[in-house]
Amino acid sequence: MATVIIKRLAKSPFVLITVLVTLAAFFFTPRSPFKSFSNYTQQQRLFTAEELALYNGTDDTLPILLGILGSVFDVTKGKSHYGVGGGYHHFSGRDASRAFVSGNFTGDGLTDSLHGLSSTEVKSIVEWREFYFRSYTFVGKLVGRYYDSEGNPTKSLKGVEAKAARGTQLLEKQKKEEAKQPGCNSRWSQGEGGEVWCDDGFPRLVQRPLEIALTGKMSKRCACFTEDQLSEPGLEVYEGCDYLSKTCRV
Numbered sequence: 248m249a250t251v252i253i254k255r256l257a258k259s260p261f262v263l264i265t266v267l268v269t270l271a272a273f274f275f276t277p278r279s280p281f282k283s284f285s286n287y288t289q290q291q292r293l294f295t296a297e298e299l300a301l302y303n304g305t306d307d308t309l310p311i312l313l314g315i316l317g318s319v320f321d322v323t324k325g326k327s328h329y330g331v332g333g334g335y336h337h338f339s340g341r342d343a344s345r346a347f348v349s350g351n352f353t354g355d356g357l358t359d360s361l362h363g364l365s366s367t368e369v370k371s372i373v374e375w376r377e378f379y380f381r382s383y384t385f386v387g388k389l390v391g392r393y394y395d396s397e398g399n400p401t402k403s404l405k406g407v408e409a410k411a412a413r414g415t416q417l418l419e420k421q422k423k424e425e426a427k428q429p430g431c432n433s434r435w436s437q438g439e440g441g442e443v444w445c446d447d448g449f450p451r452l453v454q455r456p457l458e459i460a461l462t463g464k465m466s467k468r469c470a471c472f473t474e475d476q477l478s479e480p481g482l483e484v485y486e487g488c489d490y491l492s493k494t495c496r497v
């Protein structure tokens with residue numbers, strides 16, 4: 248794109264000179280924050296929390312930076328979201344990894360501690376970090392919980408990555424387990440409310456396997472069972488639904 252603009256401008260030598268002078272001023276002004284900044288990106292700068300806090304989007308002359316699991320990204324191109332008044336402004340100038348899944352942007356909710364989160368939640372934060380690697384520019388590391396003062400990953404970061412990997416494995420296992428027992432069809436409408444039904448077999452509520460290991464919570468799903476399976480343990484008939492009904496209101 249820049250070359251297109253320059254080609255177009257090249258038709259008018261005066262404008263071209265102005266542009267070149269402006270560009271030169273921009274790149275060679277010693278005190279320009281962007282100059283030292285691009286210098287930093289090459290070196291994968293290490294940030295302290297205090298340094299990172301300066302790049303919170305309140306100063307228009309500075310880039311906007313965000314930390315996640317100790318990786319620092321330049322999110323300036325997403326200024327409308329990460330700048331003052333944007334929906335993601337809470338993430339700017341800090342590492343608020345936990346808030347990516349908790350949605351808690353108040354006080355201590357804005358922390359990089361993932362203590363007590365489930366493996367699926369931790370997995371989802373690691374996926375957010377992948378998103379930033381894909382969509383924005385990685386500029387360095389935050390020294391603290393996830394990187395030591397040499398920029399090496401800490402035990403905490405390795406623990407987080409291991410937990411996310413465990414989450415991925417458990418989810419795959421759960422998917423395989425659930426594929427063995429077909430799920431119910433379902434629909435919902437404002438007038439009629441909710442309904443589940445089976446084309447083959449009978450709807451039953453069952454505990455999702457591995458759910459506690461994955462999310463720390465119990466959760467049930469609707470699956471279809473044939474008549475000779477109905478005496479298996481752990482199958483729950485929907486409240487108010489007949490034992491051999493193919494459709495149940497929920």
Ligand SMILES: *[C@@H]1O[C@H](CO)[C@@H](O)[C@H](O)[C@H]1NC(C)=O
Nearest residue numbers: 282283284285286287289290
């Ligand atoms: C820029 O990088 C050079 C080495 O590549 C280094 O000596 C210099 O201190 C850096 N400047 C800043 C502002 O970080």
Ligand SMILES: *[C@@H]1O[C@H](CO)[C@@H](O)[C@H](O)[C@H]1NC(C)=O
Nearest residue numbers: 300301302303304305306309
């Ligand atoms: C936000 O950044 C500005 C400078 O860029 C700094 O003065 C201010 O203290 C920062 N705010 C917080 C909450 O760190």
Ligand SMILES: *[C@@H]1O[C@H](CO)[C@@H](O)[C@H](O)[C@H]1NC(C)=O
Nearest residue numbers: 349351352353354355356357
């Ligand atoms: C957000 O986190 C803070 C600090 O941990 C806590 O006091 C508050 O209750 C949380 N808010 C919500 C909505 O979970």
